[in-house]
Amino acid sequence: MSQAAAPTQEAQPQTRRGSGLRSPWTALIAFAVVFIALYPVLSDDLYYQNMIILSLVFAIGASGLNIITGYAGYVSLGQGAFLGLGAYTTAILSTKVGADPFVWVPAAGLLTGLVAAFLGVVAMRARGHSFVILTIAFLFLVQLVATNLKSLTNGTGGLTLAIPTWSPEYANWPFYYALFAILAGSLLMSWWIRRVKFGMGLIAIREDEDKAATVGVNTRAYKLLGFVASAVFVGMAGAVYGYYLTFIDPAGMFNILLSVQIILSLLLGGRATLWGPVLGAFIIEPLNEITNNEFGGNTRLLIFGGLLALVVLFLPRGIIPSVQRWLGERRTRGKAGVVGQRLDGRIEIQERQPPSPAASVSDKPLLEVKGLEKHFGGVHAIDGCSFAVPEGSITALIGPNGSGKTTAFNLIDGTMTPQAGEVWFDGQRIDAKRPWARAHLGLGRTFQITRLFREMTVLENLVAPLRSFSLRQLTAGAVSGSEAKRAAELLDFVGMGAYIDQPAHALSYGQQKLVELAQVLMLDPKLIMLDEPAGGINPTLIARLGETIRELNAQGKTFLIVEHNMPFVLGLCMPVLVLARGKRIAQGGPDEIQRDPQVLDAYLGEDFVLEQAVKA
């Protein structure tokens, strides 16, 4: 177990920067782990052994919960149900089939994993708020089933497990070390997940699920696997826990207070940290013992309810992240952050070649939209819209506000599904494909309002996009060397190289736009869709952006750009598509568009004369 403690210093990218924290922190963890490992040998005080055993159960529950709640951001109030399921599996199998309950521990893990997978299938379409309701319903439903399926569970009468057969000399050792081993396995998994693509994807889901899907993260598979991962070890722990208790009943095993205490352990210790759930569990469980013995039911509710409310209100990050943050702030006090600094000398403004000749625009459409329809109630946002984006072109999509431009983007990238119509991309029909599948085919987009993964660094944001999905990919390192190199190149390309280690939320809006462009480029897409790339960006940067687009176009990228900045659009794009009331009303070169009476009427206005405006 002491080996398991050593790598934790890297499990949290934040601590990597906090070098002052590392060694005492590791020493503290190592000491605690060794102490708990040796406790039954050192002392035969059953009161404290019992306390540690239950703390281990809580810790496994919280550490599992950390995968789905800490990493993926889906709060579950039903985690206790997995403990109960594991306990019931073992109890039923060992009484009906026979054999020592310990034999059935893996079966309990397996069954719990399967149930979690089923729940994951239901939850896959649910978002944060419905997910939490689902987990509550799940807990109550299992409890109801355990109460009503008397033939299997003996209802409220409960089940009694066999008395342990080993020599009384060993007392609780088998339970103690079984749980210790399960916790070690759970922590190892948690540590590993955080270091591979799987964990990166889960965190991307936590930060912005739709965005994650558009950059190629198969959010459904990730969530499903995350949910299974969060349950398996908990089911195994439940099996041992049930055996330890020797008596289980629905009211005790599926008590919602247990789930509350598990989530409280996670919140208190610190979400998305390796050791937070363990720390929290070793605070909450002893507190539970004390309040139970000293005060009884109602006061216990007051204390845990109050504690939950207080943690949410005043310590939302939990102990470990708060301490890390505090230490970090103490270290960097008085130093300006990179984001606000002048960058003279930091960025080399590259001598740009004169705009390369535009890539040859072929007649073949790369993207084709046919008869697309999207209604929101009575609003026909997209109303029988058809257009094509020629391969190799920089196509503009313009139109008045509310004409359906962003909705068109959402339908093309799969964020929304159309009621009718077809979307063809690179010779394939894609309107039934999921957003990540479209990203894998080579479709990349940015958002009108930037959507970076805020808690990640710029580098992590850039390596989050995935060009494919496979089980093997899940286990690949989160940031590989080649990816980091490419990310650095792309950041330099958009002039954001100096910010590579900054957290995304610290960047200004314009900076975020550029990083988002680099992020999309990581996908190496054939078609890049930009939603108002010049909005909120200063004129110099707009000019740079135009050059960047031309350069990428010369390398063979096709662009579809929604933009209101007319000089920018008309100077850059060919052809220009004009959308009004959900339909394409015109298309053609910039000159034609400016003279088109329909366009002038719908969008540009009678007095729009670009040439004069520019000259003046």
Place this chain on the structure above:
Amino acid sequence: MAAPQARIPGIPLTELAQTLILGLLVGGVYALLASGLTLIFGVMNVINIAHGAFLILAAFLTYSLWTAIGLDPLLAIFITTPAMFAFGWLLYNGTVRKIRKAPVAASVLLTFGLALVLEGLMGSIWGNTSHSVRPSYANESFEIGSLFLPKAQVFGGIVALIVLAGLYLMLTRTWTGRAIRASAVNPQGAELVGVSVASVAALTFAVGVATAGAGGSIVSVLYPFLPGSHYQWIARLLGIIVLGGMGSLPGALLGALALGVAETITAVYISPAWATGVPYLFVFVVLLLRPQGLLGSRLREDVATA
């Protein structure tokens, strides 16, 4: 406990009619309770898990008024509703306000904590035993042809619909109501036209809790209750608003009536023991087949993070 009265011997059609009517009456009470919950979610994206605890608190207040001064539980509404309104307003400003900008999950955890605190407080004050309010009409029934309709259910259902109608008028006919609806649809837009979304949120929370006040008084006559009953109630109400579409008032009404009928039918034709499972089943089926619920709409999410 969801089985309102035992089955009446007679021809099956009468039994079915009786079951449906009872289901609809119960559904009316559910609708009132769920409307407050869905309103709070719609306006401020807060899932108020303490809603069940609020209604049980109101039921206990009704109980105390009834035992202390003999006040009829349905008249107690005039006291519990404003009392719970004030309580909700204070609680909002003391706690929920702080996490207004946090993700939905934070509100779930916070209100869950509040629910536990309330459960503990109620247990300390009234004890953890089952209570019920039994006015004289609690054991009487209306006989219409061959139908037996318990008076408590009929009165409860009617009162619930009256309060619900009052809520509807408040939301559609008053400036406050329009401000609440505006804040629900578009908070930024509402701010721009001079609605203080922060105070509207406090008001909405209080109104939502007040519906739990009125509903709790009605519930005290219909069902026995104890502090721990709030879990079952919140599960039921969540099932309703998930079915109807979260944030949708008409959806809550529809979902409540559907659940009332489905529970009653399950209790009569399958087993009262499984009736409590109906709302959980609703949650599963809805999330599998139509995650946005019956009347909910899928919001445009690309700009929602602004």
